[in-house]
Amino acid sequence: MLPLCCRQEPWVLQSASGDQPHPPAGVATTAEANAAAGLIQHDPNWPAALPAHPTNLVLARAVNQRAPQRLTQAVPRWLPRPGRKSLAVLLPGELRSLERSRAWLEALRQRADLFICTTAAYAEEARSLRPAGLAVVEQHSALVAAEADLPAGSVRQWHKLAVCLELMRQQEARRGRLYRQVLKLRSDYFVLQPQTLLRELSALTHNPNAGLIGASDKVFAGSRDRMLLFEGFWQSLAGQFLDLEQKRWPINVTQILAGDDSAKWFGFGFPQRLVGRPTTVAELRRRLNQGGPELGRALAAPWQPHEPLHTLCPNQPRFSSEVAFARFLNVNAIPMRETPALRGFLYSDRC
Incomplete structure (x- = not known):
């Protein structure tokens, strides 16, 4: 070990x-x-x-x-392609560790348009990336008001993602053409081997049953239509996704088994009477798979009130962004898979 x-x-x-x-x-x-x-x-x-x-x-x-x-961030050697770009890259939030990822983002900009929503502290860094769309929260009273009323600080990233998607829509209207794929990134995320990214994104477009690829809620990508579902996610959080542990949610087993473990579905509360108390994700997945349609129907049906639940993630009763993200995918029947092109992690000393 x-x-x-x-x-x-x-x-x-x-x-x-x-x-x-x-x-x-x-x-x-x-x-x-x-x-x-x-x-x-x-x-x-x-x-x-x-x-x-x-x-x-x-x-x-x-x-x-x-x-x-x-760590040295790999930078693919992509040449600009004639014609208008089909990929939109979204950077919501503070642009931490930007100098480590700048060359990587510049390489992406050869094939993609960047859209950024950030705070005033990072406005200069954002402009240096020459994005197709930029919103600085403090420069718009409506954005300031929206973030002031959010029930948890970690919800702000989802509000900024919605702003990035709106900036993307505005650019589409100006250029008269829709993007085909959308990628949500972080500047403080180390990507291990991004060389295959464009090929993997293109495959999403040609597969109507494809869901998302990525690493939990940190970085993820999908077709334009799939990604636009997150435009309203931040507004649904207060009414549906806060206080997750106090709620009894139906679980879509088909969606879980159609993907892998890149979204933290194993943070859901599962009735112990249906799945027992498995100690690993692999064991829990095996029980879901072996339970077949009967277990799937039981998990989707109303559960017994106040029954014990089992989860493989720490108890975060107020709001866990990663579990809420996985729950949103589950409710909308969107599978998610990890991918070599987005495999990585956040820098331990990001600042």
Whole structure:
């Protein structure tokens, strides 16, 4: 096992993060990851070995905990394509660690239009990216009022995402053409191997049954129509998604089994009488799969009042953004899968 200083909380790494016995395709096996991460503990020249493990997510996580400044963001060599861009990239929130991701965002801008909603503290950085649309909250009284009344600080990111989508719509009206794919990013997110991103986004457009790709609510992408559903998400949070632990929600098992563990559906409360008390995500998924249509109907039907629930995420009774995101996907029957192009994590020293 990796040293504790190199690991995140177990519930975080339960998802499709590579820190599991059977990681996603393209991620090093546990044995390979442990051997590579051992360099950090025992070899003073370990930075020289990093290029030999460019797709090892667990090793990269270990570096992020020990020496995040050693991480180098890969930058695909994309040339501008003639014609109008079909990809919209949304950057809602504070532009932390921007200099680390600037070259990556500039590469994206060769093929995409950027739309940013941020605060006044990051206005200069936002303008330096030459976005197609920019909104600074403090410069618009309506945006200031909207954020002042939000019931939890973490809801602000979803309000800013809605603003980015509105900026995208305005640009579509100006240019007379819709975008085909939409990607939500963060400037403080390290992307392990983004070279295949454009190909994976294009595949979404050609698959009418495709859902989202990404890493929980941090970074995710989908077709334009799928992503526009999040335009009203922030407004629904107060009435539907706050105080999640006090509510008894129907669960769409089909949506869960159609995707993987990149969205934290395992943070839902499951009736113990139906699923027991599994200790891992893999075990819970196995029970859902083996339960078949009968279990699916039971989880979608009204549950017994005040019955014990089981969850694999820490109790955050007021608002857990990642669980609310997964719940929104579940209610709307949108599957989500992790993808090599968006595999990564937040910088440990982001500022």
